[in-house]
Amino acid sequence: MDEPRDEPRDEPRDESVDLPVDGDASAPPQAPPPAPQDAGAGGNGNGDDDGVIRTRALTKRYRGGQLAVDGLDLTVPAGSVFGFLGPNGSGKTTTIRMLMGLIEPTSGTARVLGQSMPRHARTVLPHVGALIEGPALYGFLSGRDNLLRQDAADPTADPRTRRSRVAAALDRVGLTAAAGKKARAYSLGMKQRLGLAAALLQPRRLLVLDEPTNGLDPQGMREIRTLVRELASDGTTVFLSSHLLDEIEQVCTHAAVMARGRLLTQGPVADLAAGARGRLVVTTPDPAEAARVLKEQGVGDVVADGDRVTGEPPERDLADVNAALVTAGVRARGFGIERASLEDAFVALTGEGFDVAG
Amino acid sequence: MSRAEPTAKTATTAKTATTATAAETATTGQAGPTGTAPAATAPGGTGGVGAARTLWTLGLLRSELVTTFRRWRTLALLAVLAAVPVLVGVAVRIETGGGGGPHGGGGGEGPAFIAQITNNGLFLVFTALAATLPVFLPLAVGVVAGDTIAGEASAGTLRYLLVAPAGRTRLLLTKYATVTAFCLAATFVVAVSALVVGALLFPLGDLTTISGTRIGFGEGLARALLIALVVAASLLGLAALGLFVSTLTNSGVAAMATTVGLVITAQILDQIPQLHAIQPYLFPHYWLSFADLMREPVYWDGLVKNLELQALYAAVFGSAAWARFTTKDITA
Numbered sequence: 162m163d164e165p166r167d168e169p170r171d172e173p174r175d176e177s178v179d180l181p182v183d184g185d186a187s188a189p190p191q192a193p194p195p196a197p198q199d200a201g202a203g204g205n206g207n208g209d210d211d212g213v214i215r216t217r218a219l220t221k222r223y224r225g226g227q228l229a230v231d232g233l234d235l236t237v238p239a240g241s242v243f244g245f246l247g248p249n250g251s252g253k254t255t256t257i258r259m260l261m262g263l264i265e266p267t268s269g270t271a272r273v274l275g276q277s278m279p280r281h282a283r284t285v286l287p288h289v290g291a292l293i294e295g296p297a298l299y300g301f302l303s304g305r306d307n308l309l310r311q312d313a314a315d316p317t318a319d320p321r322t323r324r325s326r327v328a329a330a331l332d333r334v335g336l337t338a339a340a341g342k343k344a345r346a347y348s349l350g351m352k353q354r355l356g357l358a359a360a361l362l363q364p365r366r367l368l369v370l371d372e373p374t375n376g377l378d379p380q381g382m383r384e385i386r387t388l389v390r391e392l393a394s395d396g397t398t399v400f401l402s403s404h405l406l407d408e409i410e411q412v413c414t415h416a417a418v419m420a421r422g423r424l425l426t427q428g429p430v431a432d433l434a435a436g437a438r439g440r441l442v443v444t445t446p447d448p449a450e451a452a453r454v455l456k457e458q459g460v461g462d463v464v465a466d467g468d469r470v471t472g473e474p475p476e477r478d479l480a481d482v483n484a485a486l487v488t489a490g491v492r493a494r495g496f497g498i499e500r501a502s503l504e505d506a507f508v509a510l511t512g513e514g515f516d517v518a519g
Numbered sequence: 520m521s522r523a524e525p526t527a528k529t530a531t532t533a534k535t536a537t538t539a540t541a542a543e544t545a546t547t548g549q550a551g552p553t554g555t556a557p558a559a560t561a562p563g564g565t566g567g568v569g570a571a572r573t574l575w576t577l578g579l580l581r582s583e584l585v586t587t588f589r590r591w592r593t594l595a596l597l598a599v600l601a602a603v604p605v606l607v608g609v610a611v612r613i614e615t616g617g618g619g620g621p622h623g624g625g626g627g628e629g630p631a632f633i634a635q636i637t638n639n640g641l642f643l644v645f646t647a648l649a650a651t652l653p654v655f656l657p658l659a660v661g662v663v664a665g666d667t668i669a670g671e672a673s674a675g676t677l678r679y680l681l682v683a684p685a686g687r688t689r690l691l692l693t694k695y696a697t698v699t700a701f702c703l704a705a706t707f708v709v710a711v712s713a714l715v716v717g718a719l720l721f722p723l724g725d726l727t728t729i730s731g732t733r734i735g736f737g738e739g740l741a742r743a744l745l746i747a748l749v750v751a752a753s754l755l756g757l758a759a760l761g762l763f764v765s766t767l768t769n770s771g772v773a774a775m776a777t778t779v780g781l782v783i784t785a786q787i788l789d790q791i792p793q794l795h796a797i798q799p800y801l802f803p804h805y806w807l808s809f810a811d812l813m814r815e816p817v818y819w820d821g822l823v824k825n826l827e828l829q830a831l832y833a834a835v836f837g838s839a840a841w842a843r844f845t846t847k848d849i850t851a
């Protein structure tokens with residue numbers, strides 16, 4: 162069993178971005194390893210080696226005086242699927258707006274695809290697909306016409322291939338049948354899909370998705386996950402903000418956690434989850450007896466809940482603990498370490514409090 | 520009238536200034552796409568790069584025009600404008616009982632030229648333009664211009680246009696070009712509707728100018744066309760003002776209401792005699808000077824002042840809109 166580390170905060174700035182070699186198969190980060198770079202369109206990959214997104218002391222204070230992002234140092238490695246986490250109001254969307262050149266940072270710098278934003282927005286953004294704070298559509302236009310207009314706004318998009326690219330994007334998000342319908346008649350999930358289609362109109366080197374699964378049905382969510390993995394295997398870097406930690410854990414190779422505008426931690430997902438200790442779980446029809454034996458064996462914080470008895474795993478070999486249970490005649494249906502989920506890590510980092518920071 | 524000199528001068532300088540900025544922005548606007556085009560076109564992007572690039576840059580304008588003129592609201596505004604000449608024509612026809620007592624010179628009451636309509640349907644064009652220019656046309660333009668940026672912001676589509684990336688200068692120029700197109704379209708809807716109604720309800724033929732000389736029907740049509748162009752140009756100052764207001768707020772409705780409010784305010788101020796010192800700087804002040812095109816010879820003074828004033832407004836508020844929009848935080 163690998164040693165649970167204490168919280169991996171304050172990682173060195175230039176941490177290497179290798180995937181962790183993790184022998185434990187119970188929570189595999191299912192995303193593919195970083196693909197060789199420059200497979201995507203228009204790849205002059207110079208400057209990408211220091212991250213597809215790299216911010217230094219990025220700070221935004223809104224006009225009302227609200228400090229929304231505070232000294233953010235974020236590095237998104239090329240080829241990663243990067244989960245961007247944080248409670249409501251922690252500054253995720255604000256960060257994304259700065260990365261996309263929609264708002265000017267109060268101080269600090271942001272580089273996307275190796276070029277500084279918002280100054281080089283015109284050269285950077287054609288390689289970036291984005292979904293920011295949910296989809297926004299022209300209700301009086303059909304889904305297809307919405308995409309045609311979005312594509313026409315990009316001066317680097319070839320009008321000769323526009324229709325076929327729009328059709329391909331619609332197909333990719335499963336909207337072909339509803340393409341002729343007015344967008345105001347779309348359901349929330351359909352709008353979300355159309356917004357995603359707009360981000361996929363061209364081959365992109367970076368996809369920035371702010372809560373992409375919001376409003377999607379389970380099939381839709383699954384498709385998005387598949388899509389994200391597919392894109393990542395083509396070498397596209399995906400930067401994904403979400404509240405669904407489950408989602409993040411399933412698709413992301415890396416993650417960062419924000420709270421109150423500050424970055425709490427960033428790094429490979431497996432490392433983050435490992436930061437929160439796993440728990441020993443014994444499933445048994447004799448919970449009282451089991452709890453007694455476990456305490457004897459040095460298991461801390463033993464909690465019996467129905468037929469589940471859990472506790473903090475001891476330093477000693479778990480095989481001995483198991484043997485002790487058997488010797489004491491405790492019947493066990495299950496015995497093992499339950500790995501900490503990203504959710505546990507997230508709550509450990511950001512606290513249990515439900516209230517949004519003001 | 521004697522203060523015309525300084526006004527004219529400012530207008531000219533301002534005009535030169537805009538031309539310079541426009542040229543400049545056009546160049547910078549080109550720089551982005553030029554830089555990335557070779558990298559971005561993976562397959563088959565080799566032939567006719569120059570022509571293709573222009574086409575690509577104009578793609579947004581085309582999309583904007585189609586989007587604007589397909590909107591239900593735009594069509595409703597144009598329909599109302601088309602209905603005005605019909606109402607005026609029918610009213611005149613009923614009033615005069617179909618006959619036609621020739622009254623001669625300039626109209627006593629009602630819009631200019633209304634008395635001549637029964638003699639010549641072509642006068643309905645002039646009457647309809649004179650009737651719609653003070654209220655209906657500016658209201659329609661105010662709605663469309665006020666909605667340009669603020670409407671996209673309140674729908675949230677602005678952020679997607681900007682990350683496409685449309686480019687802020689390019690988007691603003693496209694929006695102004697579209698409002699200009701709407702000014703033309705609105706004016707021509709009124710003029711064409713009036714011409715059709717006039718031809719159906721009244722006789723056509725040679726016509727008498729305000730100066731009393733007679734001109735042929737062909738020449739009259741040419742003048743009508745010229746007048747329509749001047750009326751459309753009269754709205755360009757307001758269009759720039761509306762564009763500027765539109766960059767100030769994220770609410771499309773607020774921007775439209777403000778622009779329309781400014782139209783009404785300017786019209787009222789223009790009627791208050793005590794304010795005659797500022798009146799030459801109000802954008803509607805010289806609007807009705809288009810009637811001077813019906814004199815023989817044409818009396819250019821007011822027409823030129825009108826166009827200069829519109830250019831001044833376009834320069835000042837166009838620059839203000841540009842300064843505001845290119846530095847604005849887009850959070851909607």
Ligand SMILES: Nc1ncnc2c1ncn2[C@@H]1O[C@H](COP(=O)(O)OP(=O)(O)OP(=O)(O)O)[C@@H](O)[C@H]1O
Binds near residue numbers: 223227248519
């Ligand atoms: N336009 C704005 N003007 C002023 N303050 C703002 C603005 N937009 C956001 N804020 C503030 O900035 C902080 C960060 O907001 P942001 O939208 O970035 O959060 P978020 O992490 O995206 O939250 P959520 O998970 O709810 O989407 C919040 O405190 C919010 O109140």
Ligand SMILES: [Mg+2]
Binds near residue numbers: 255
């Ligand atoms: Mg958000």
